[in-house]
Amino acid sequence: MEHVDGWPVYTIVPPQVRGAVVYVHGGGWVNEIAPQHWHLVAAIAAEASMAVTVPIYPLIPFGAALEARDKTAALVRRSIDRWGATFLAGDSAGGQIALSTALALRDAGVVLPRTLLISPALDLTWSNPRIPAVQPTDPWLATPGGKVLAEHWRGDLDLLDPAVSPLFGDLTGLGPITVFTGTRDVLNPDAHVLAVKARTAGVPLELCEVAGQVHVYPLLPTRAGRDAQRQIVESLRAAAPG
Template sequence: MPSLRSRALSVALIASGRRRRFASAEAVRSQVAQSARRPASHLPPRSLGRVAEISRTFVGAWPVYDVSPRGTEPAARVLYVHGGGFINELVRPHWAFIRQLVTQARARVVVPAYILAPRGTADRTVPAAADLLSGLIASGGAGGTVLIGDSAGAGLALAAAQRLHERTGAQPSRIVLISPWLDVTMSHPDQALIEAGDPMLARPGLREAGRLYAGMLAADDPRVSPLHGSFAGLAPLTVFTGTRDVLTTDSRELLTRALAAGVDVEFHEEAGLPHGYPLMPLPEGRAARERIVRLIRATAEL
């Protein structure tokens, strides 16, 4: 049973018209056009600098932030790939989550502000993310490396892990996927029913955002939709999803396919909760974040 606060938030999301952003292909194209005219900032909030050392470098055209605990050595490494439907930048809830990973898990968190669609497409974005992951794993130091992604960023993270395994067989210590978007075709037969109760997302806009991200690739190409890729040899997975998320079908399919490939999966499906709930100020979100912190700490002790 979802908490009273989570039920109230779902009502508030519906009332705010949040879902209209993905209600149609035209709505998504309007967002993209507005972002082209006035690009959003991906800069971290100033308050993060009080608890973390922050530096920024460029990997190709990508700004990449390196956020480490202030005054102490990191105990583990995290590559965090943000969500936003491939068309939206890092926002405050992402940075709040990063802050918690730095302060509570004592993690060094590497955060790419990857190029958004339609300029950034899967054929270039996935190999670049795989390069970042490979470099972080190879950098050594204390603890292991945890790959974390939310929503579209979870799809990119999983595609990068698949690509890295194909190249070298290397993997992070663990992969954490938060409300993952893994199949941009939006073709699962259960999605129509779930969509009716989703307070945030709708299939028409998601299909268009996926089309922009796919570029010249087919929507079911594993670089675009890693649900169609190979799961053999992947690192242990932790997955968080809610039943009021039209994308929860991706998580369920992931569970089936990953287990069939022999991958260890820790699966959390919360009844009545919306897309991205682990990043929200909810009791269930707090519990999910605390679980992620514990997973990183456990990696640090390996």
Template sequence: MTSLTARLAALAIRLTGRRRHLARDDLDPERAIAERPHPARPSRALRRRLAVTWGLRDRREVYTLAPRPRAGREARAGGVIYLHGGAYTSPITRIHWRFIARMVEATGLTVTVPLYPLTPEHACADITAFTLALYRDMRDAAPIALMGDSAGGGLALSVAMQARDAGLPLPRGLVLISPWLDVSTSRPAQARIEPDDVMLMRPGVRTLGRWYAGAWDRTDPRVSPLFGTLRDLPPIELFCGSHDILVADARRLAARARAEEAPLAYHEEPGLMHVYPLLGLPESRRAEVRIRTFLAERMGRG
């Protein structure tokens, strides 16, 4: 049964009306840029808990969060690239940083967080090229897992597929949290789910998908990885809630994995909203334990 905390959180999110701007398909790209908030950055409290460094890549900020050295505890080899959500048009938030910090502390792994290019100024061609180049450089130096939520989950899967197709070393594993797998957002089932979704609405999400695709077709696997093959990819942990329009495509990806005999573990929480593992709910903590166990198994190998 859905926890009381989760039900209250869903009600609070609904009352904010945060999804209203997605009720229409005529979103204005200039307004999206003008009203975009500044990206959140690691707080002072987070910096006291973790070792935080940053640099620039192609004039984009890239942060690295690692456990602070402790007596008797060595840093673990390898790391994670975390790709934040936000429909490819919104920047990283404090909720993302809190979740990432919990993952660093729980796993002992270093997590790299790129503030990748955003739409509408950039499209999939730019965003995936930036992320794939970062992955290539990091994977050459150490084992890497890919993790992302929402748009970042779709981007993580796309980058893994492109790395495979380019003959690059593969990530050790992928963690996909409510991933945006098909930017056309066109499944009939999504219309039935939408009244229960407290965060997303199809008209606006489809428009944001067109911005992301740019000159590429929305069914191009680089844009919508649901249309690619999972063959030869590393193990995947996939999380979604049933009150999320993107669950329709998560279920399709799970079905694709079964058909292709690809190693994918699918976790669907009934009654839960979009990106629920990030939200500090009782159900979120269960998801965090699964993610921690998965990363320990995948990154523990030499």
């Protein structure tokens, strides 16, 4: 572990490095990294032979979207300098940070080889008209709490700013995106909107949707979760250079 620009940052380095990933953990912007995140990070490092950088970013009420985006972007640049080709990944709240970061890097001329999102929070207005239909099936997330957290996480930015709600960003010119989502997740409707926007912008997007699965199911110790983790590792391994 080292401190980078005020953040604790962990890097897991396998014996042979064939690329790198910056992984941004979820937790609703209020919870620290969990054992399930470390299991996935370890699998990526060991099985895909990738150096994985894991930032421990400040949470509400000490952190906000703009700082998280900009400092994550700096860590991606740092990873590229150290390890070469670098992927960006994140789950839930970390997925929001990851896609916002990919957009900012694209604007700065850095196009990532792939951005991998697990149940990402994409629109912090929570305004998708399909959310109320999904809400009764979701045992984990609820719109009222999500709106409260969004108000804190946005800081001084508008909720529609792509640094807060990346769904409102222009996707043109992004590298390929992979999204894992379950149908019992209130964030699932926005994943479909992202897929449509990506297709319109000419951005390759793979939507890995599993019926009946809940929020961040790839992190769970279930058959569906294990299958998704294998898919994540295999996709990164296949895309790694060398």
